[in-house]
Amino acid sequence: MRWTMGKVTVTKVVELEMAGGSRFLLPQATPEAVREIDWLVPHFADESGKLRMSIHALIIETPDRRILVDTCLGNDKQGRRIPHWNARQGTFLEDLAAAGYPVESIDTVLCTHLHVDHVGWNTRLQDGRWVPTFPKARYVFGAREFAFWSNPESGEEPQRAVFADSVQPIVEAGLAELVEADHQLCPEVRLVPSFGHTPGHVSVLISSEGEEALITGDIAHHPCQLARPQWSSTADSDPEQAVATRHAVFGGLAGKPVLVIGTHFAGPSAGRVTRDGEGYRLLVCW
Template sequence: MHWKIGKVRITKIVEMETVGSTRFILPLATNEEIQKLPWLIPHFATEEGRLKMSIHSLVVETPTRRIVVDTGLGNDKEGRKVPTWNNRKDPFLETMTAAGFAPDSIDTVLCTHLHVDHVGWNTRLVGGQWVPTFAKARYVFGRTEYEHWRDHSDESDKLAVFNDSVKPIADAGRADLVASDARLGDEITLIPTPGHSPGHMSILIQSEGEQGLLTGDVAHHPCQMEHLDWSSTADSDPVQSAATRRELFARFADTPTLVIGGHFNAGHIQRDGDAFKFVALG
């Protein structure tokens, strides 16, 4: 799946797709509530009200860089809370390579935040050691985000993620810690969007008068555009995450900005009364 923003090309590489089984992350998004939002169907939900979501990476090609935004779950990882996320053997790298993005062709890895389903392919297991998957890339982490998980990964699952998917990058000298509003070249600017995690960042892309927004996990699903207060169970600060959603969606609503979610496909945000709705492309 491809999208273009001026001279920037974005390609979605899917690791896992799900229909339903999302109540653990969005408990208020019941089938009945989702059926009340017909604009979600069929692109983002089924007729029965089951949510459609994916775990994916976005490859962003600018005239000068080849960036992987977020890296999914990864293989051979242990200590995850969700059983199907442990010890995976997924052909994700083969899929990337077949799409024209061999790991060694990537020069930048950019993580919107450092949760389990956004950092997994940062590393791979080689000879019993976790090594950077993208050997020629610099890994860009938000400084606030990195320092939070470095100092506060107290729960066993959080510690496992940091130790196998984040710390090895820093230990290898491949990590660049940046401000949450840093500019990365001519086309890429970070936007601080805290709430889901302490240092969560979204990504603004601007090229040739066109504009795109990669939201990360500001919202896990477009239903949160209508229900801004439906905070994810994974949000570190549910009140802040709701405020961030309102602010970010208001900024880009009713504009031509192409919006791509951390777990859903592209569309445009429109105002809908006191909230918003999401209009899918095509």
């Protein structure tokens, strides 16, 4: 799937799509509660109220940059809490190449935050060692996010393993670049601070020739959180701040011609935001 804003394209490459099984993440999204949000069917939920979600990467191509946003789960990783996220043998890199982006062609990797499903392909296993998957890329991490997860006091054991196999090897290879949460990557791409899901979480704003798009990151895992901004994910590090961020971001976008591209939104994955009662609604754009 590919979207165009002026001279910029954004391409989605899916690693994994899931139906159901998301209750651990969004406990308030019971089938009954989801069925009340009728616009989620068919793209984001089925008739029974089961949520559909996706783990995918987004490649921003500008006239002179190829920026890979979020690197999914990766292959061969160990110690992941969710069994099918462990020791995966998926075809993500082949799919990325088939979409026109072989690993050597990526000049920038950007992680919206440092959770397990956003850093996995930062590295791959080669001769028993974790090496950078994208050898010609600078890997951009938010300084505030990096400071939190690199502190041995932060996070639980599974997250320590994630940092050790998917972030630390990038630092050791000298490819990491720590930036402020409002960093401008290039004329068309800028980070937007959107803290709450994690302490240094960022979203990504794209502007070209008067057209704009926002890549959410995990400020919302699922479009049901537009309808119900108060539904926090169990993965939100500061649920109160996460709710405030959803209102600030989606309230700010409501009624504007900005394409919102969700980092875990399934199917069409993108749309425009409008106000709907106490919350918001995603008007799907293909």
